[in-house]
Amino acid sequence: MRKFSYYQEYEEGFFMKERLQALKEEALVKVEEASTLEALQQVRVSYLGKKGPITEVLRGMGKLSAEERPVIGDLANKVREAIASQLDEKKAALEAKALDEKLLTEKIDVTLPGRPVQVGGPHLLTSIVEEIEDLFIGMGFEVREGPEVETDYYNFEALNLPKDHPARDMQDSFYITEELLLRTHTSPVQARTMLEYKGNKPVKMICPGKVYRRDTDDATHSHQFTQVEGLYVDKDVRMSDLKGVLNQFAKQFFGEEREIRLRPSFFPFTEPSVEMDISCKVCHGEGCSVCKGTGWIEILGGGMVHPDVLELAGYDPKIYSGFAFGMGPERIAMLKYGVDDIRHFYTNDVRFLKQYHKA
Amino acid sequence: MFVSFNWLKKYVELGDITPEALADKITKTGIEVEGIEYIAEKSTNVVVGYVEECEKHPNADKLNLCQVNVGEDSLQIICGAPNIAKGQKVAVAKPGAVLPGNFKIKKAKLRGVESNGMICSLQELGIEEKYVPKDIADGIFVFPTDAEVGADALSLLNLDDAILELGLTPNRSDALSMLGVAYEVAAILDVPVQLPDETVEMIDEKATDKVKVTVDAPELNPYYGAFVVKDIKVGPSPLWMRNFLIAAGIRPINNVVDITNYVLLEYGQPLHAFDYDDFGSDEIVVRRAKENEMMVTLDDQERTLSSEHLVITNGEAPTALAGVMGGANAEVSVETTTVLLEAAYFDPKTVRIASKAHGLRSESSTRFEKGVDPNRVKRAGLRACQLLSLYAGGKVLSGAAEFDQLDKSEKEVTIETNQINARLGTAISDTDIATILRKLDFGFDQDGETFTVHVPTRRQDISIFEDMLEEVARIYGYDLLPYTLPQGAAQAGGLTKPQTIKREVKKYFESAGLMEAITYSLTTRERAMMLTSPEVKAETVTPVHLAMPMSEEHSTLRLSILPEMLASLSYNIARKQVNVGYYEVGSVFLSKQAQVTEQPKEKLRASVAITGEWLNHPWQQEKKQVDFYLAKGILEGLLDRLDFEATYKELVIDDMHPGRTAQVIVNNIPVGFIGQVHPRLQKAFDLKDTYVFDIDLDYLIEAHIDEPSFTKIPRFPTVSRDIALVVDENVAAGEIQTTIEEAAGSLLKQVNVFDLYQGEHLEAGKKSLAFNLLYLDPERTLTDEEVENSYQAILSAVKEAHQAELRG
């Protein structure tokens, strides 16, 4: 009896195990067969739902012995988990497939042009001036600015150009009154800065800005143009320092392979005065049409600050010396980018401006 | 200055250096050679021919049939020149010859008769028309009788010369003479200068017997020498002299004039020849001109003089404007037999004033203006007398009638080797310096490393140490200077705060899609007044005008960047570039003086102009024209970037659309305006709808707090409420917003318009405006009650101020 009874129990437990195993196999096949999310949901409901066969099986657990109940319970949970996990996996797969199908319907023509974004940019002259500024800032120069309407004193007299100096012919100017004019160079900023520094501390500056001369506008002349001038005054400044600084500038700005050459020149505010050429980019000094056969291209002027200029600005020329230089960004742009007409810088033709917005 | 290579050889041994190599050396040492010209570079096969026969062409009246002996044979040549004649020696281009312009000479038949070559004019040989002597301008050139038949005509005419064009800086007036250039070249090549011989054979009769010199203004005329040469026969000057004059760019006239010009070029000393018999007296009086004194100059112009001018007179009337131009009354002519030759030193400034006042810039005045060499004045006079006796048959009277208070001493400049090296960064030795001084032909006394230099008077440009420093450096060679970097204490360079902000502003505009423009500061009077912002106008009485503008177009300093910017837009639109957005940052010029005497105030402004389409995506039919709110968005972005809040007030000003313009106010200060350009002005500039703004950037930079202090990120949430109000359609959103801000209390952090509605469901003449309100207390969570209280306060305030009703 006991044995029978035991057998009975054994039988019940045995068959429940069999049943659960069979349900699992069956469910997994159904999961596998489900080809839509809806079908899959059906499978989930039919096997794992409250009215599903596993719940059914578990309801019969009451017939089991105390030893067998946890074993079957455990097994039932494992079967549920196995089915659920397979369902989830299948669901993810079906969802991915559904997404792929949906995305295919969203296909666009990627070769059509994009919606334009309005992009602006700096004027070529600004780019050049800022590049020059940054190079000299790197060498310890500060950037100074000053008024465009200057007094005759700062524009000429403080720079060793007294009223009847013949060199004033060199730069015929736009006067407003006898004493006021549009500055013909940015040098007055140098004179002003030296006076501000009271003759007892070094001056190391560049001064960019607009300048004006009485020229009729044509391909190579403009009544308004840009200048960047530089000044370094300190104790024991040598002409070789000027050469070294300009060489460093030229190599950084125009390229490591460019050579410089200094030639004597004349400016009333410097003595000795120099003109600096750089070797021609096209022929590297051999001579070609770009450099008119000389192999060199004139870039800037400069020299050692004239003692009268130092003295007028309150610097004792016996203690202090210095160098100064000046260049024209328009000319530099024309040389560096082959701009063929200086008027391009001031007509603001957008086709011109846009050419130089690229990095 | 044009320098003939062949002429230069008369003073310096050039060896076998080419004109190009010499030019390169001269340029590197200090005088820029701007070009080298070969007059008849590729010409060949032109010889001297003797016209043995000359008859009329059988079939043509104006042509002559000539038989020309060219040395080895005789050629039959047809010539059309009116001045051809038997017995002449002429320049013959033989068949196979090449003339300038690559013109090849071939055998030809003219009206049935064979012609084997061409008899040439100077023009045909490459000489510019303006240098060809007037008497042969229409004909062939005739050689002097001593020319050797068959000789190379090009060489005889100096057409194998190379002309160096010197670009002289104002300090190097010493190189305005062949002798000056010779000294320069001699220093470069380290060879001696061979000076011309000035010895003159003089007759017993004395110059002082014929003329007396009185100078009433010695400060303007410290030396005046008058030479007298009689029995002159005016005629052509020798061929070599004419050649050199042509090479130097001066047209030969006759021997007397040519000789004065030749000496001017050779010595750099201008001379003037008067006809002694026409001079009007035997007395030369040099004095200041009287106010409004009149004289007729050589060019037959009547000129009014002033006391600033110096004149040469015969005791009565002016016979020359000193250093500038002679008078018509004593001009040398073909009839002249006695020449009164002036060699003088005139004050540079006085000559400059006179030449400028009368617009008479000449080879003479240019040299006097720079200051001639005091030691060459009289020598030049003697050289001219010598040439007059050699080439014009003149007899030179002894001595000269002179006035002489001229300082001919040499300046002394002391230099020390260590001083030179300290300033140049070099290690030049005492010996090197002595060598350089010797090359320059400067006298000096040496005491160890100290040199006392006696600067020759030809070098008027040298008077201080630095001048000598340059001389030493350039002869030493700028190429040999080392490359060093400054030894002074290192400084941190950099931009100032305003400069940094200015760059930031520009970058912002570019990121907002605008292109930087740079327009002219000088504009027309009319444009200078256009589109001026009220706060600019308040600081201005009248725009600043140039005293003497070159054109009306650039006559007046701008008060706004916008007018020229509109002109630039217009320029682009005319070129089919219709969608443009510009910005410019630049100065405008404000003066409160009706008669400007002080520097105007320069204010930095930022201006923007946009026109056309801002967005255009054709295949999606997306197009957006620029409008007010695009411009305003750009402006708001700028102000936000600089941490400003602005208010906007309706504004009516000239040139702007009266319903679409606002004044921009920051910190209760008007800083500019924004809006649409008045359609009338748009039309004047040929523009479609164009929106602009113009802002006082100086103020923004000044008022900008450069380092905003850190604000804690709030830990408590903001509370958001919306309020929709119905108001009269004329009530501006900005006004309501101001009322809201004032009524809401300190917890309200932000107000934003999020909806504007007008139309159906609303009474006519009304609009609905919806605002979003954001409340925040950074220290705690807000209660509903606090927010509600504020909301109610707002509601009653807007009811009161704007008769606003809550939208139901």
Ligand SMILES: [Zn+2]
């Ligand atoms: Zn080249």
